[in-house]
Amino acid sequence: MTPAETVHGRFGPYGGRYVPETLIPALEELEKAWAEARVDRGFLDAVVTDLRDFGGRPTPLMLAERLTAKFGGAEVWLKREDLLHTGAHKLNNTVGQVRLALRMGKSRIIAETGAGQHGVATAATCARFGLPCEVFMGAEDVRRQSPNVQRMRLFGATIRAVETGSRTLKDAMNEAIRAWVTHVRDTFYVIGSVAGPHPYPTLVRELQRVIGEEARAQCLQRFDALPDAVVACVGGGSNALGVFTAFLPDTAVRLVAVEAGGEGLATGKHGASLSAGRFGVLHGSASSVLQTDDGQVAEAHSVSAGLDYPGVGPELAYLRDVGRLDVRTATDDEALEAFQECCALEGILPALETSHALARARDVARELGTGKRVLVNLSGRGDKDLGHALAEIARRRPGATT
């Protein structure tokens, strides 16, 4: 368990490659293919073109004037990843990975999904490139995120509803890994977060870092300075690392990671792996994991399916340990409140995941005070959440009977 134990894929004590032997050659093949592709001008140009023409990059940086006024502190700037095709930052990653799969001659794509955003992005990308796609999704999430299920089906993907465990993202990922073990020779597994066995945490970060690189340049162009803080929600951590990575060397920029506080950390019903997790091994890497005293992985809880995950990317656990992250949580209630606030004040329907970042952005803006700037990664749009969020809001109204 020492950092020196494997040469690659370690972030301090975290990361590594804890998977059945059957998958190791496939991970080595992927690592090698990625090492070649990432220095291949033709490959990189193709990804950039896809993200421009298919995805809609660059995404705008927007000053949220009314949220700024409401918060009464620092200016709030939104990085509009919700405007990326399929409605979230996930497409940045799926375009790169599916292109990599084609380059490797793989004939079939599998993916796991929680909120469905990664599943939709994968399905859309596969439709565009003509590859068959199978998406594993917890049965509970299939229920919570039905618009995304319908979209994936329209894009031609097969949905595998996973009935084991808590029937959410964790179980979908177990099942996707099992399917990969079974069909490893012809199948490419498109992981949606900065989690999983090496090289996935690095691969996904590299494909998502465009968010922060673009945002950093936009900040310099728009206000000739870096933001004082960057805020992102964290489930597995792909949008957070995507926006944070470009700012890591800018030590004056505070990086605020907002986890799912669920019903409150004290209740045990949350998804706050960085805040309340302990060193462990889940889904192929060592990281900070919500678990029991005897090492069973705990069931996470969040109103948002995308944050309902008991693990977190290994690099984020490392950045927490070295003090680079300001880790906070937002409860279900706070996220639902921020969700409505962003709709009413900015005319933007944010994803419930993103609403957690917005909930804490208010505090950060107030702490920083006027004259400062906070950049929020508006990682996804909330159309998929509409039915579920409105029901949750109605349930919380005084006098509501449930």
Next chain:
Amino acid sequence: MNRLERLFADSRGTGRKALVVYVCAGDPDLAATERLVPQLAEAGADVVELGVPFSDPLADGPTIQAAAQRALQSGTTLSAVLAMVRQLRQGGCSVPLVLFGYMNPIVRMGLAPFVTQAAEAGADGVLVADLPLEESHTLGELAQASGLSLVLLAAPTTPPGRLRAIGQATRGFLYFVSVTGVTGTRAELPADLPAKLREARAASSAPVAVGFGVSTPEQARALAAHADAVVVGSALVEALHRGGRDASEGLSLVRSLAAAVHAAR
């Protein structure tokens, strides 16, 4: 030399093939498992793998997943499994025991405390489904120092050079996974499996056990000719589960598997 190593040292001389059986500890509860293990040995099992239940068993198919869930529901923990092993040894049970589990419960206990307690309890080997060669050095060294065998796995996808490295690093035996896939019974096993097993035996300094997918005495007999041992898991777990508290169907499966494996040369 622990019981596992002694078993294979003895059978190497005689050419006798070994039957390894897997049961999920704590399914339906640990008292049942404690009664069962000596009966398995008596029915002809040469080695018993005790599955340590884990919430997220990503190398396991539906049968063992369900067994692990039942075991967790009955309150089974890694510590409780080790306590049961100690009880078995105190009761005079001498069959070689291999703990088969996943990394997270071991990490939670701590690698060194786990190895010490497992060895003291009387386990002979440890097999961790999500611990490939590259991640295995620390646990391997600790196990070695305590006289426990850390059993490594090889798969059909493992290339030759890597197979040699695994074959040299494994202790007790080399577990060769017969199929690309998760645990569970298969009607047919890959046609190139005998050739793969030949390569594995040539590459390994330890005896080779073949497992995953093996369920019938016919399959076991055919495979035993190409390996030093055959592992049967899901078929037994299923038979025991069907019997509820009555292990007779499971034990009769073990007897017929043992007869098939022991008849092979």
